[in-house]
Amino acid sequence: MKREELSALVIDDEVDARVGMRKMLERCCPEVTLVEEAASGGQALDMASKHRFDLAFLDIQLKNESGLDLVDRLRTFCPNIIFVTAHEEYAVRAFQTEAIHFLLKPVEPRLLIQAVNRAKTASVPSSPEEQITIGPRSGGVVVSASELLYVKGDGNYCTFHCTEGREFFFSGNLGHYTSVLPGSRFYRIHQSFLVQLMAVDGVRAHKGQLQVVLANGECLPLARRRKEGFMKLMQEQR
Secondary structure (H helix, E strand, O other): OOOOOEEEEEEOOOHHHHHHHHHHHHHHOOOEEEEEEEOOHHHHHHHHHHHOOOEEEEEOEEOOEEHHHHHHHHHOOOOEEEEEEOOHHHHHHHHHOOOOEEEEOOOOHHHHHHHHHHHHOOOOOOOOOOEEEEOOOOOOEEEEHHHEEEEEEEOOEEEEEEHHHOEEEEEOOHHHHHHHOOOOOEEEEEOOEEEEHHHEEEEEEEOOEEEEEEOOOOEEEOOHHHHHHHHHHHHHHO
């Protein structure tokens, strides 16, 4: 989106929630100059087909329907969809729909601003890929940050798992590499695992254990004590 003024559709079956989002947009995001409201999926689709909104703030739990089931039809008219939910467990499916962002209720102003900014820059070409060195400074390997999927620690050694099945084995414990890799892109999800956030597809519960699901289908253990920090960072990233 190159234009500065944006239009938004707030979709929520609760009046107070719609009014609250409208007021927060007016207060925190002045570039959103037009805000309309819809109380149901049907009303939202009808309005979006006539106006073509830049943004849609879509509540996941609508009365008698799910926003997750509505997203594909809504995207036809509104390319930038931001999920809003009071339930953290919906984050997994929200990730999988490739929405621009998702927000947890009660919505924090700074995260709302992040979501709108992400939509504004969605069509802007990205900057050159960040390069990182994995392993020791002398004898390490330089890769694009997106190529490194995760790091598995085993005592004083680590295995770096990259795209296309490539693996690199270096000395050094996981704590060391956690401190040297960019914290904005990598998060330690377990005593033995450090994951690249943009490689994450979702989170699931499996046989009583939490797992981080990667886009390539691999599953890594997620420590329960690290879940809250991980989910918060994922929310900011998305």
